[in-house]
Amino acid sequence: xRQTLRRSCAACAKSKHSCDLRTPRCSRCVKRQVQCxxxxxxxxxPPAPPGRxxxxxxxxxxxxxxxxxxxxxxxxxxxxxxxxxRPQVQRLIHSFLHKIAFQYYPLDLNATSNPFLIxxxxxxxxxxxxxxxxxxxACLDEELIAQKGFRSSxxxxxxxxxxxxxxxxxxxxxxxxxxxxxxxxxxxxxxxKGNIGISExxxxxxxxxxxxxxxxxxVRQTSPLTARMISWVSxxxxxxxxxxxxxxxxxxxxIPPVPEWQLLDPITLLNNRLxxxxxxxxxxxxxxxxxxxxxxxxxxxxxxxxxxLHDLTCFVIHRLLLSAPGPEDPPLSPATECIRYGTILYxxxxxxxxxxxxxxxxxxxxxxxxxxxxxxxxxxRVVGALDVWLLAVGMVASVEAxxxxxxxxxxxxxxxCMELQGWNDALVCIKSILWLEIPGGEDIFRYTGDGLxxxxxxxxxxxxxxxxxxxxxxxxxx
Numbered sequence: 001x002r003q004t005l006r007r008s009c010a011a012c013a014k015s016k017h018s019c020d021l022r023t024p025r026c027s028r029c030v031k032r033q034v035q036c037x038x039x040x041x042x043x044x045x046p047p048a049p050p051g052r053x054x055x056x057x058x059x060x061x062x063x064x065x066x067x068x069x070x071x072x073x074x075x076x077x078x079x080x081x082x083x084x085x086r087p088q089v090q091r092l093i094h095s096f097l098h099k100i101a102f103q104y105y106p107l108d109l110n111a112t113s114n115p116f117l118i119x120x121x122x123x124x125x126x127x128x129x130x131x132x133x134x135x136x137x138a139c140l141d142e143e144l145i146a147q148k149g150f151r152s153s154x155x156x157x158x159x160x161x162x163x164x165x166x167x168x169x170x171x172x173x174x175x176x177x178x179x180x181x182x183x184x185x186x187x188x189x190x191x192x193k194g195n196i197g198i199s200e201x202x203x204x205x206x207x208x209x210x211x212x213x214x215x216x217x218x219v220r221q222t223s224p225l226t227a228r229m230i231s232w233v234s235x236x237x238x239x240x241x242x243x244x245x246x247x248x249x250x251x252x253x254x255i256p257p258v259p260e261w262q263l264l265d266p267i268t269l270l271n272n273r274l275x276x277x278x279x280x281x282x283x284x285x286x287x288x289x290x291x292x293x294x295x296x297x298x299x300x301x302x303x304x305x306x307x308x309l310h311d312l313t314c315f316v317i318h319r320l321l322l323s324a325p326g327p328e329d330p331p332l333s334p335a336t337e338c339i340r341y342g343t344i345l346y347x348x349x350x351x352x353x354x355x356x357x358x359x360x361x362x363x364x365x366x367x368x369x370x371x372x373x374x375x376x377x378x379x380x381r382v383v384g385a386l387d388v389w390l391l392a393v394g395m396v397a398s399v400e401a402x403x404x405x406x407x408x409x410x411x412x413x414x415x416x417c418m419e420l421q422g423w424n425d426a427l428v429c430i431k432s433i434l435w436l437e438i439p440g441g442e443d444i445f446r447y448t449g450d451g452l453x454x455x456x457x458x459x460x461x462x463x464x465x466x467x468x469x470x471x472x473x474x475x476x477x478x
């Protein structure tokens with residue numbers, strides 16, 4: 001019998017669908033969870049070298065990409081057609097798969113599990129609107145580097161919007177994952193261009209689509225990547241959560257807590273309580289802090305994957321911001337607000353940027369944080385580990401030099417009052433409040449983000465003997 005020259009896998013060939021030729025399994029077979037067998041080994045997508053299947057957070061991106069190579073990704077042009085030249089489309093596809101996917105989701109640098117490669121891209125190959133939007137992200141990146149205008153990305157934008165309008169006009173197509181993925185991605189693109197009004201319009205649109213699907217948790221049940229991206233990006237763009245959270249037991253149609261949040265028994269929670277009896281802490285904020293400490297403690301024995309950290313960060317930030325008092329509500333204690341915003345900043349710090357930069361929202365949170373720290377220092381109290389943690393978080397998260405310097409000066413005073421002898425003593429205090437062991441976690445605090453990479457030990461200089469008193473009174477006059 002004559003050997004077939006077919007290059008697609010048997011499953012795709014039988015169903016007469018395009019095959020992306022990935023090995024050891026193509027994207028369609030991975031998504032459908034069926035066996036993937038090739039009559040001829042693909043030349044364009046060699047399998048990952050042995051031992052590379054468990055690549056995760058912390059591995060250099062260059063190592064990942066060397067084992068995830070493509071030649072001409074779609075030699076038969078089975079992807080949706082565009083008005084761009086074929087070589088340019090192939091180049092943009094290559095860029096999306098090699099670069100953009102990992103930039104959007106740096107929490108997973110494994111080419112066999114990155115959600116933009118195994119879930120998003122197969123969907124885009126069958127959805128013209130999402131395909132155009134995906135190419136647009138790669139095209140914008142290319143054009144920003146070239147600095148020669150945005151002709152191609154603008155062309156893709158026009159076609160993306162036209163294709164989306166057709167889908168939104170059809171009730172069954174409007175609630176598809178591809179439609180919602182396209183809308184929220186366009187929101188980020190417009191936000192990056194400074195078109196805030198258009199970006200917020202897209203966010204409002206995708207929220208309506210989520211409602212039609214039954215809520216953000218209903219979307220998550222069938223499309224985790226879509227739900228994660230919408231809840232996170234919409235918050236970054238609007239500067240405030242756009243979806244409610246479920247309660248601690250997982251009841252409701254909002255953003256759900258991670259399983260570890262619900263596994264905690266009363267005894268574990270009791271053992272993880274902080275001695276904050278001398279501070280007036282609101283119950284909701286105290287509950288988040290205590291539960292988060294317990295989750296981090298459990299992670300020392302049973303580490304959770306990077307995607308779980310994203311889910312936890314999203315849930316915690318939403319829960320804390322949604323419980324913050326509004327302009328017309330009576331203010332809560334400075335201690336409550338410091339812990340609230342300090343926890344948010346810490347979660348942003350260990351999480352890092354995902355899907356889109358959180359710099360704008362981070363700066364807004366820092367401004368509120370510094371205001372509350374200044375109010376807290378007017379409260380006579382005993383200096384303790386909490387002060388060291390709050391100020392260290394402020395230093396690490398600060399971008400503006402004035403905020404950084406203010407936190408650094410107060411931290412020196414706190415260290416002097418506690419008679420700490422340097423970085424190791426300070427680290428003990430920091431870890432006693434809220435800490436998750438992650439690769440490079442200590443270095444994040446040891447070397448602050450001022451570009452000088454100065455050792456924090458030098459910043460924690462010991463003040464004269466007269467500052468040894470452990471009673472902290474207003475620091476403004478010191």
